[in-house]
Amino acid sequence: MTEIILSADGEVRLSAGDLAGKGEAILATRGAGKSWLAAVQAEQLIEAGYPILILDVVGEYWSLKAKYPVIVFGGQHADVPLDPHIGGEIAKAVLDRKLQAVVDLTGMRRADQPFFIADLAAELYEYGLQVKTPCWLLIEEAQNFIPQVGNPPCKRPILDIVEMGRHAGLGVCLVSHRSATIDKTALGLCDILVFKRLTLPHDLQVVRDFFRGRDPKFVDVVKELPALGNDEAILYYPLRLEAPVKFKVAERKTPHVAETPTLKIKEVAAPEISAVSRELTEYFQRFIREKVVRRDEVAELRARLEELQRELEEKDRRIEQLEHDLELAQRFRIEVPPELLKVPGVNEKLEKLEERIMDLYAAQVEKAKRLEEENRALKRQLEMAGKADFSALAEKLEALNREMQRSRDPLASLSESLSSAVEKASK
Structure with a gap:
């Protein structure tokens, strides 16, 4: 079984099987290294040939291309263009072709993202039940899509994967910098939790309540979280570990582009696009063109329907007016003697x-x-x-x-x- 090494000393490990069919949450404040840790896992899953699908809302995971044959959908470094209507097709392509893919959502309107992700997550789960292809789904800024308050269209499909994804061989990793606003049902369903530095009182209270409800003897872990360094984390995995484990996070093998920008920005050279990328690019370009044509045809038909509806309403008004005029004409009809x-x-x-x-x-x-x-x-x-x-x-x-x-x-x-x-x- 392939092992995923989390710690710099190699002592803290998970198996690919631990991630398959299980829920994981990485919780940390901004700039505390949560994306770094998620990328460490992604790199090793790619090396093991494991299909992965990363939903990236900040445009940082494209740098995996510097070393691995990752397909990037959308964003400034896209191999394949992204359209709001192809979420389901991307999910099917990942499962059918066993791809390692990044969906860069930075170029998509914020209002379109929940619908796109709803389509993608629903297809990933439903089609996954048919093909049974193991896949690891990483969702950055998960609080935007499964909030504690509110019900965006993508919330239910994501919760289905967290709750029942194991039946389709799906694992999911929820990454969030706001523990207080992410859905608590989702956190409660996660088997693996990794805590990095947390400082906000509301976020710390969420972790405190979590341990009080699940494992009260470890509630004091909360006291350590504000002092953690960017390279430190605490792993809680009761199915494998007797107690939470503190560790230094392993190094990445690809460039980290999520750091706060400075005047000196080092560009990452991406490898030449592969034959698979070219094939996918051509496939999705055709698919998008066909989708746009169908969308235009639907819009044209809808416009024609509205025009016919207006004409019908105008005819109805005209008929009503004629009936009114006829009634008046009959009312004022002059009765005259026949001889006159x-x-x-x-x-x-x-x-x-x-x-x-x-x-x-x-x-x-x-x-x-x-x-x-x-x-x-x-x-x-x-x-x-x-x-x-x-x-x-x-x-x-x-x-x-x-x-x-x-x-x-x-x-x-x-x-x-x-x-x-x-x-x-x-x-």
Whole structure:
């Protein structure tokens, strides 16, 4: 069984089997060396031919390419371009081809990352159950994706791997600088915990509560955490160790590019892209192009659907208006004695009269609307006026109310006009 050496003296070791199907958490404050320790494990798993998949939100694990045939998706040092819609395809490629891969998320919008990771983690677990390919998943800044408070779309798929990943041969390592904000269910499910320097009271309290709930006799470990150096860590693995072990972390074999930037930045020369990388690049470029084409087609169809919906709504409004006009026409239809219709020119006069009645009705309706709007405006003016002349406003309002009262039934004046017109036509 391949051994993963964690300590500089070679005494503290884990087996690849320890990492397969188990949950691990590396907890430390910023700059305390948590990514260094994670990379030490990644390097040795790669040397053992173990498939790994690293979700890198800060763009530092690409330097593994300096020594190993790692495929980098996305970021400034990408072998393969990254698209928010190919998370599931990446997971399948890692399992099918037994790849060592880094997904650099620095170029992806923060809002897209939870959906991308949800797709990737769900496919990694579900497809992993089918193919049973062992794989180690490393998630940097895990508190962003499985927070204690909140429920981003990627939270449930990641928790599924932490809780049940062993059935698919999946191990997961959660790296976080905020113990207080990462999901406590996930921490509780981890078999292996590595503590580096922690100084914030809330983060220390999380570790204290963890030991009180699981192993109270080791709660004093918390007192050592604020004083740990960057090269020191404490391993808690009760399935293999009788007590937590303090150790100095082993050296990395690839450059560490996660240090705070200075004026002198040493560039890391990456090896020439491999045939596998070229093949994957071509495959994912085709996949992304096809995805973009399908996305554009869907967008075009959606736009056309919205346009047709607007046309349908406009036709519905037109039908409603025509039905309204028909109802009015029937309401104002003039009943004329049959003998009167025989008089030359009567039909033409009646048609003009009906048109005039419709015009009068429409004018009355518009007038009523205008008066109601003026009425509301005056009421608002009265309410807002502090020292205004209320008597003048009240008189104007009363006059409008009287005019509205006369206009409330526009059919009254129309009926008078209609009666007069019929009487004249009869003569």
